[in-house]
Amino acid sequence: xxxxxxxxSFDVQDQDLKEFFTPYGEVTSAKIIxxxxxxxxxxxxxxxxxDDEASxxxxxxxxxxxxxxxxxxxxxxxxxxxxxxxxxxGGGGGGYRGSNPFxxxx
Numbered sequence: 001x002x003x004x005x006x007x008x009s010f011d012v013q014d015q016d017l018k019e020f021f022t023p024y025g026e027v028t029s030a031k032i033i034x035x036x037x038x039x040x041x042x043x044x045x046x047x048x049x050x051d052d053e054a055s056x057x058x059x060x061x062x063x064x065x066x067x068x069x070x071x072x073x074x075x076x077x078x079x080x081x082x083x084x085x086x087x088x089x090g091g092g093g094g095g096y097r098g099s100n101p102f103x104x105x106x
């Protein structure tokens with residue numbers, strides 16, 4: 001099972017994340033997600049465990065637990081296609097977006 005872990009301290013490394021879950025069963029991978037440009041942690045990561053029952057127990061027991069003074073959130077990761085698409089409608093970027101309300105107003 002793939003597990004999503006958020007609200008992590010920026011000091012948590014891949015190995016630390018793996019160690020949080022190891023008492024619950026075999027961890028096949030643990031990865032902190034980092035910023036592409038700075039290489040700094042983005043405060044979340046993913047853990048894969050081979051046993052679904054052990055994964056569910058880890059989620060139940062670790063969710064909302066305190067790690068480095070922060071209450072982490074632990075849940076089953078959703079497949080990428082289940083998440084809403086990110087929209088860039090918030091401004092900037094230019095490009096044609098249909099009718100222009102300012103056209104021919106100058």
